[in-house]
Amino acid sequence: MNHHAQQAALARTHAEQMRSAGFPDLGRYYDRLAARHDAAALTPERTLDTMSDAIAIDSPNGRMSKRAHAAASARLASALFGPAGLKGVETVPEPRKMLADRAARTRGYAVMAGPRQAKKLRQEADEIDAAIAKLA
Numbered sequence: 001m002n003h004h005a006q007q008a009a010l011a012r013t014h015a016e017q018m019r020s021a022g023f024p025d026l027g028r029y030y031d032r033l034a035a036r037h038d039a040a041a042l043t044p045e046r047t048l049d050t051m052s053d054a055i056a057i058d059s060p061n062g063r064m065s066k067r068a069h070a071a072a073s074a075r076l077a078s079a080l081f082g083p084a085g086l087k088g089v090e091t092v093p094e095p096r097k098m099l100a101d102r103a104a105r106t107r108g109y110a111v112m113a114g115p116r117q118a119k120k121l122r123q124e125a126d127e128i129d130a131a132i133a134k135l136a
Contacts, residue, residue, distance in 0.1 A: 008035075008038045011033040015031045015034065049075070053076040
């Protein structure tokens, strides 16, 4: 158990003690503190190896060859995110949400437009709402 996990457990204990003593505001404070320590516990521990690689990569005046830079980046990614590295989450919004967002943006533009343009934009937003209704 690392330092942040210990601090989170201690903060939860304090939160319960404060609530039972009749201080709900202090209980909420310690709950927020525990949440911050939980988030910090998820970050990997810093070691001299990872810090020296990070400093070497970010150094504005330091010069590194492309091969050394790639090797340092690979070591740093492996140390921080494991052998698989950092994977991004690919999300695809569903069509109904995309259309609803577009209709809302169009109505927002209509507020700023002149009378003729606003009428066209409102009609376009209504057409989008009709398309959403067909999808349902």
